[in-house]
Amino acid sequence: LVLENSGSVARDHLASERTFLAYARTSLTIASTGVALVQLFTLSAATTNKDMERFARPLGAVMIIIGLVTLAVGVARYFLVQDALIRGVYPVARVSTTVLSFVMLALVVVVF
Numbered sequence: 533l534v535l536e537n538s539g540s541v542a543r544d545h546l547a548s549e550r551t552f553l554a555y556a557r558t559s560l561t562i563a564s565t566g567v568a569l570v571q572l573f574t575l576s577a578a579t580t581n582k583d584m585e586r587f588a589r590p591l592g593a594v595m596i597i598i599g600l601v602t603l604a605v606g607v608a609r610y611f612l613v614q615d616a617l618i619r620g621v622y623p624v625a626r627v628s629t630t631v632l633s634f635v636m637l638a639l640v641v642v643v644f
Contacts, residue, residue, distance in 0.1 A: 555606020559599040566595025
């Protein structure tokens with residue numbers, strides 16, 4: 533789906549930059565959560581249950597990888613939107629946001 537760009541060009545480009553920064557902030561949060569989960573499970577395993585420690589590193593690695601994928605999607609989306617705005621159209625994002633939302637939901641279900 534492509535919409536006609538009939539608004540202010542500067543406003544549209546700045547909005548695209550803000551969206552990229554939101555992707556970068558989200559990816560940093562996801563990766564930081566992965567590191568925090570590793571620390572949490574490692575500390576928890578040291579005091580209570582040793583079996584939790586074997587899940588700590590794989591889960592943390594998955595979170596960090598998802599954070600990097602989120603950043604890659606943000607970078608790709610930024611350049612896609614910049615190219616589209618120059619041509620005077622705007623590509624609507626549906627798949628990337630839906631997939632990222634379901635992946636994060638699945639991780640929350642797995643962790644808790």
